[in-house]
Amino acid sequence: MGRQQLPRAxxxxxxxxxxxxGLVAACAWPPLRSGERAQITAIxxxxxxxxxxxxxxxxxxxMLVPAMLALMRLLGHTRPAWALIAGSLAGLGxxxxxxxxxxxxVFWQMGAPGASLGxxxxxxxxxxxxxxxxxxxxxxxxxxxxxxxLLSAGLxxxxxxxxxxxxxxxxxxxxxxxxxxxxxxxxxxxSFALLLAAFARVAVAVRTSPxxxxxxxxxxxxxxxxxxxxxxx
Numbered sequence: 001m002g003r004q005q006l007p008r009a010x011x012x013x014x015x016x017x018x019x020x021x022g023l024v025a026a027c028a029w030p031p032l033r034s035g036e037r038a039q040i041t042a043i044x045x046x047x048x049x050x051x052x053x054x055x056x057x058x059x060x061x062x063m064l065v066p067a068m069l070a071l072m073r074l075l076g077h078t079r080p081a082w083a084l085i086a087g088s089l090a091g092l093g094x095x096x097x098x099x100x101x102x103x104x105x106v107f108w109q110m111g112a113p114g115a116s117l118g119x120x121x122x123x124x125x126x127x128x129x130x131x132x133x134x135x136x137x138x139x140x141x142x143x144x145x146x147x148x149x150l151l152s153a154g155l156x157x158x159x160x161x162x163x164x165x166x167x168x169x170x171x172x173x174x175x176x177x178x179x180x181x182x183x184x185x186x187x188x189x190x191s192f193a194l195l196l197a198a199f200a201r202v203a204v205a206v207r208t209s210p211x212x213x214x215x216x217x218x219x220x221x222x223x224x225x226x227x228x229x230x231x232x233x
Contacts, residue, residue, distance in 0.1 A: 011070035012203040018063035019196035025056035026188040037121035043111030054104035090147025096140025168198035
């Protein structure tokens with residue numbers, strides 16, 4: 001594989017890996033109960049499954065960073081300003097989502113043997129109901145949805161991806177946020193499966209795009225004056 005093909009292959013691989021890791025996490029996700037005390041009890045009963053869920057959902061969130069950069073580069077050749085604005089919004093949301101995913105490892109330790117169930121449940125209640133934390137994650141969710149909507153619309157308008165793919169990416173994103181927020185395993189599995197199908201189609205576009213190896217056009221680029229034109233007399 002040549003050096004020019006390596007970035008293309010890495011981008012395509014990230015598009016497949018990100019939703020695939022999330023799908024593994026959702027399948028390992030133990031069923032939760034309503035109420036923090038019941039949830040901590042469920043985590044304590046199946047700590048290994050919760051650890052697998054926590055680890056893979058974190059890895060999936062991390063791999064979304066290069067996947068989103070791949071979408072930006074695919075769009076940046078034709079609409080660089082659009083790609084920059086949309087990608088920045090989506091990137092902000094993904095980075096906040098990485099922090100949210102990392103907290104699942106904290107919940108994993110809340111259900112560890114020897115921990116006080118009452119104290120851990122009270123801590124989980126305070127964390128879930130804290131306005132300061134909820135506001136940050138709400139901003140992250142909105143940024144992710146808006147960014148992916150703009151990126152998908154731009155890619156469709158540029159005819160880089162089919163219409164179904166452009167619709168599936170934001171639909172899967174919204175379903176994913178809803179499924180994780182509601183602790184719904186079926187919705188979360190469906191969202192990752194839909195995102196995997198959409199990103200697989202984008203990966204094909206990345207692998208076959210003739211402009212991928214070329215640098216994106218700068219936002220401020222302007223045609224240079226032709227120095228070969230004869231001077232006016």
